[in-house]
Amino acid sequence: MELGLSLGETMADAGRDLVLGLGMGAGARRDEDADPGRREREARRELEFGGLGGKCGRPSPDPAVWLTLLPGLGLPWPPPSEATSEYSPVHAPSGSYLDYHCLSFLPCGAVAEMAGGSRSGGHLEASTRGFDVNRAPSLSAAGAAAEDDAGAAGAAAASSSPNNSAGSFPTDFSAHGQAGPGGGGGGGADRAGPRASDEDDGGSARKKLRLSKEQSAFLEESFKEHATLNPKQKLALAKQLNLRPRQVEVWFQNRRARTKLKQTEVDCEYLKRCCETLTEENRRLQKELAELRALKTVHLFYMHLPATTLSMCPSCERVASSSAAPSQGASSSPSPAGGGIAAAPPEQRPSSFAALFSSPLSRPLAAQPQPQPQAPASS
DNA sequence: GTTGGATACGCATTTACCTCA
DNA sequence: TTTGAGGTAAATGCGTATCCA
Known part of the structure; x- marks a missing residue:
């Protein structure tokens, strides 16, 4: 039985590579401007893995179990260019972002055809770990081609870039007033340091915010496109949603954590x-x-009896004793003779005995997947 | 070529806040 | 109205990768 799980891999490794198949690809991640070499390497790695739709060519085994997490947002993608009220994101009743439409365990080795598309459009994560908890229903190749290759710098350029998913969704969420305590309008106001918190919000640090449904839906769609953001995308998203880039970054971190948690739950369920x-x-x-052992005991018992006390009738194949037969041997099977x-x-x-002694190659073991070709009958 | 500091990022964990039953 | 649970935004610390002097 092939589990189709690669439990040995570390999550870090998984997370590092699994996102490669996403629309934006890891090659478009951080520091692409500062490190074109890395971008080239990761792009090459993406090519090796086949990118979004090309994982068929990867020697990865088909997963034994597929889990589809189809989004319930029902958002068209690319989204309509009208106001955000054009679509109505569907959230789980509990408020969770995840909407599990299809949690299907399939027999090992079975090829699952997911509703809404073939497997070829899934994440690389699916082929690596066996199931996919966060798969867009129509993650098209166009999304894969949406590599953020725009050389234009700045959030403004990114927002208008056709290759930027956020930019292709010209929505203004500024009316929702979710820009944070400091407001600030988000765009371009990235954190000063690596972990600069929101000290710029006028002292009321750590004010709990609740993103609007539109913002959450937008982020969710972006997450389906790419689970990680490069700085440009982050800025563009922040500007689009009227959030601070740090908020977008944190949201993606938490979203990845949620995905991983769900994946772990699915893994545990499957292993169970x-x-x-x-x-x-x-x-x-x-x-x-x-x-089998019991049968062997019986045979040994027969073989160890004194030769004078046992005789085999050649015609009826019955073992007969010329003297008083041992009672323990005959007790279990009273002799008709x-x-x-x-x-x-x-x-x-x-049944197993009969099968065992009739043909050694036709044992009815369930572990035997297929009947072996009949061997020449042995004497 | 090697090394160490700086930087940036992701992840795991924790905390704090909000919502709802 | 109170309260506890669950969800989640945010903070923090750590590890890692990369760049650069």
Whole structure:
């Protein structure tokens, strides 16, 4: 049984590579301007993995279990250019961003055809870990081609770039007043340091905010396109949503964490099912082994009896004793021939026994996937 | 070519706040 | 009205990768 799980990999490694298949690709991540070499390397790696739609060429085994997390947002993508009220994001009743439309466990090795598209459009994560908890229904190749290759710097340029998903969604969320305590309008006001918090918000630090549904939906759609953001995308998103770049960054971090948590839950569920199956299989095999051992004991008993006391009738194949037969051997199978010990006819043996002694290659083990070709009958 | 500091980023964990039953 | 649970935005610390002197 092939589990289709690569449990040995670290999450860090997974997360580092799995996002490659996303629309933006990891090559468009951070510091692309400062490090074109890295961008080239990662782009090459993306090509090696086939990018978004090309993972078919990857020697990765098909996952045994597929989980689709289809978004319930129902948002067209690219979204309409009208106001955000044009669409109505559907959130889970609990307010969770995740809307599990399809949680399907399929038999190992089965190829699952997901509703809304073929597997070829899924994340690389799916092919790596076996299931996909965060897969857009129509992650088209166009999304994959939306590599943020715009050389224009600045959020303004990014917002108008056709290659920028955020920019392709000209929506202004400034009316929602979710710009944070400091307001500030977000755009271009990135944090000064690596971990600069929101000290610029006038002292009321750590004011709990609640992103509007439109903002959440927008971020969600962006997350489907690319699970990580490069600085340009972050700035563009922040400007679009009238949030601070730090907020966008934190949102993506938390979103990745949620995805990973859900993935872990799915993994655990799947492993539990596998464990149950294997336990049952083990129990069955143990039982069969016990039966085989019992049979072997009977045979040994016959072989160790004194030769003078046993005789095999050549015609009826019955073992008969010329003297008083041992009671313990005959007790379990009363002899029909007056105290003689008769071997149980094959039809009375346990099925596995009959199969075992009739043909060694046709044992009814469930673990045997297919019947072996019949070997020449041995004597 | 090697090394160490600076920088940026992601992740795990924790905290604080908000919403709702 | 109070309260506890759950969700989530945000803070913090750590590890890692990269750049550069």
